[in-house]
Amino acid sequence: MQLFDRIRLGLAVGTAKTVTAIVKQLRLGAASVLPGEIARRLHPRLLPLLCEQVRQGVILVVGTNGKTTTSLLLSTILERQNAKIAHNITGANLINGLITTLLGNTNLFGQLNADYAILEVDENVLPLVLKDCRPRFIVGLNLFRDQLDRYGEVDTISRRWQQAIAPLPKTTTVILNADDPTLSYLGQNLPQKVLFFGLSETNLYLDEIPHAVDSIYCPNCGHSLDYQGVYLSHLGDFHCPSCGFEKSQPTLNSKDWPQILIGVYNKYNTLAAGLVAKEISIDIDTIFDTVKNFKAAFGRAEELTVNGKKIRILLSKNPVGMNETIRAVKDLQIQGKPSTTLVILNDRIPDGTDVSWIWDVDTEKLASIGGTLIVSGDRIYDMALRLQYSQNLANQSNLIVKEDLREAIETALESTEIGETLYILPTYSAMLEIREILTGRKIL
């Protein structure tokens, strides 16, 4: 780094740290974005200067679902090696959030102290980040139809990723989901070292392809793909009868692996983090041990206890995620017991401003449990309407609409019996609100 750069970097870092302190002092929030923005204005080359100082390398995690859980597992594994990790844990995954996270690990002279930076990156921002950062790993988890109002189409994103990753040096290793046709295809067409993770467990196949499925067409020739079986949404064992494109070969055998938490999606998260850890040469026993003892990140299958009643928060922010949480609720439901589910639909920027996606969710399965359904959130009536249309007249759940979130939670807790579990299915911003109400603690 040149002297001039160093002085300017120090100045930018100092200012940003002051801002962080002021923001925290004034209780304006957890200061996860603003300092980054200010520092970047003072020093436009801030991100590359910070990234190149990470001792063992930067790991970028992208994908629609599972970024936080995968990053947290990987970070836990690495911390057990006494590595110092910088991780944007609050989910601030745009450029300013990444800078803020790195600044948090930097002293006043602009020297960064971290062995690894694990950065969750927004799908759309990845190409921009790659202009400034030479990562050691890029982990691509999946590409679902999430917040298309911001992103455009899956094909377009994949094309942008290809263009951004291909020119990177060969020192970058790309870890991709073999079961996702778009990512499998992407990996087969990159000049870098590419490793795949995926499932090889035919006993986990779904009975039918769920409705909320995006890309079952060959990314190479456009012909419809043949699936031997589907694990989750469009993730599965596939091949193209027309051009011969097929699922890439996973490096790990998923049958040999334990998994964190519940659900097929966490199996993928486990394999993704596990594969990176293995590539860093961490021994398999340490990885397995961390997996077995892993605790959920907030809002991801997390369990709380309030007044002797268990609460399980299952983030439900897109059709695939919500179908999976409904599957989990059904699986966890003890036969015949009354159940209460609280569904909260917000449409703020982190949730996506278009709530059309709720019509792609198989909420009929939630309604068929037959318990009490309580609805709240900014788009409460859209959600209530979806649930109304999920029922035929013969089978009516008890549908309760509560505009006030606190009241909704109270009502939900009242209708949950002692010893039973209340399931809460919130979108992202709703999850933060719920946490704040339940724990009296602000997260962002």
Next chain:
Amino acid sequence: MELRIGWLYPTLMSTYGDRGNVITLQRRCQWRNIPVKIIPLEQQTEIDAFNEVDLIVGGGAQDRQQEIVMRDLKGAKADAISTRIETGVPGVFTCGSPQLLGHYYEPALGHRIEGLGILDLVSKHPGPDAKRCIGNVVFEITASPLASDLKTRFGESPVVIGFENHGGRTYLGQVSPLGKVIQGYGNNGEDGYEGAFYRHAIATYSHGPLLPKNPFIADWLIQKALEVKYQTSINLTKLNDSLANQARQAMFKRLDLTSMANNP
């Protein structure tokens, strides 16, 4: 009495909760004890199925899927759809499917794709980096005789609330626009028109679940479908739409449009 709803390419053209329209039609029939069948019209579906539908629903697709559909919807299948629409079978075509009914669609990348040419309109994508038209859309139905029809039936001029998200822009020829934009982009963000209306076919960029929050359109479609099929006038029993009305009110309020809030 039975209603057969033909759903155009559900695995290819169902991108933004478009299924909501099918579910709404299906449930509103079931709640009235009208037997209803959903018939998926897919690539492998026999032509007979296309010829037997009483109501047609089409949703949106990503560009790639749209191309596959437009290549498949040729010959006998194209003729069947044209004939159904010309004979008065109602349809609701949302998001990308109006492009399919026009003369052609020019995608962001690749070549112009020919459409069915049923509606006198053309659609063009201005390029992969052009801004998409995204956001809540509100428009008043002005197409004749749909507007007056709804007005006599429900006493108010019908205002539609929806959400649009399209890269392509549509330009109308001699076909009548479906309505006038109150808020949002509409067909192309320039001329203030939204959608198109022809015979009993409703085409609109308002994507995904158009019908749940605009149940008067759903009922108009069901009624017209039965009337065309059975050649007799039909009166549908009224349903409880209080949740739909509350959802509408909430959006009118948020968009500062309470003055025109109505629930036909």
